[in-house]
Amino acid sequence: MSEEKIQKIEVGGFLFQDKELAEKARREQEGIRYMKGRTNMGKPQLVLKLYDNIIEQELCQTPIGIGYLRELQDYLTASPAIPRERIQPIPVEKIIRQEFAPKGERDGKKASGKLWVSLAGNIVLLLMVAVMFAVTLSSRLPTILDYKEKLLDEYASWEQELDQRERTVQQKERELGIEP
Numbered sequence: 001m002s003e004e005k006i007q008k009i010e011v012g013g014f015l016f017q018d019k020e021l022a023e024k025a026r027r028e029q030e031g032i033r034y035m036k037g038r039t040n041m042g043k044p045q046l047v048l049k050l051y052d053n054i055i056e057q058e059l060c061q062t063p064i065g066i067g068y069l070r071e072l073q074d075y076l077t078a079s080p081a082i083p084r085e086r087i088q089p090i091p092v093e094k095i096i097r098q099e100f101a102p103k104g105e106r107d108g109k110k111a112s113g114k115l116w117v118s119l120a121g122n123i124v125l126l127l128m129v130a131v132m133f134a135v136t137l138s139s140r141l142p143t144i145l146d147y148k149e150k151l152l153d154e155y156a157s158w159e160q161e162l163d164q165r166e167r168t169v170q171q172k173e174r175e176l177g178i179e180p
Helices: 019-038 044-056 063-078 092-100 108-138 147-176
Strands: 009-011 014-016
Touching: 009 019, 014 019, 019 063, 044 063
Parallel strands: none
Antiparallel strands: 009 014
């Protein structure tokens, strides 16, 4: 059994084996750099708002982001202007479940949505097939399956009708005294 070479990607001092997760970490790292450049760390109230927004919007979902949240949390904890109970804990379990679950289970909402779309599509297709069968069964037009039989039945009914008319014509001719 040959071993696949697993590509390891280093981002911000962390080693990732999953390309998608490494790319997400890279984007988080760029976002953190941007936030650090724009955040006035001299105003603890603004830092708290930033911290709360990051957690609420679930912006940090990799070890890099969790590390940044930890830095902000340590700063806020050390600040006397912010009461300790105002600083919410970092929701690590949710992040771990989201990011480190098997790929098919990561986006539970998306997968559930796709499941409903697929289910609705299948139901529509099933209804269409049922309608097609109903139209086929109720139609008087011949189908490929019974075309020959219906055609023969139609010719037989025409032949009977013609025979009946011929007898009627012959009977009238006899009554009128016209002999062929």
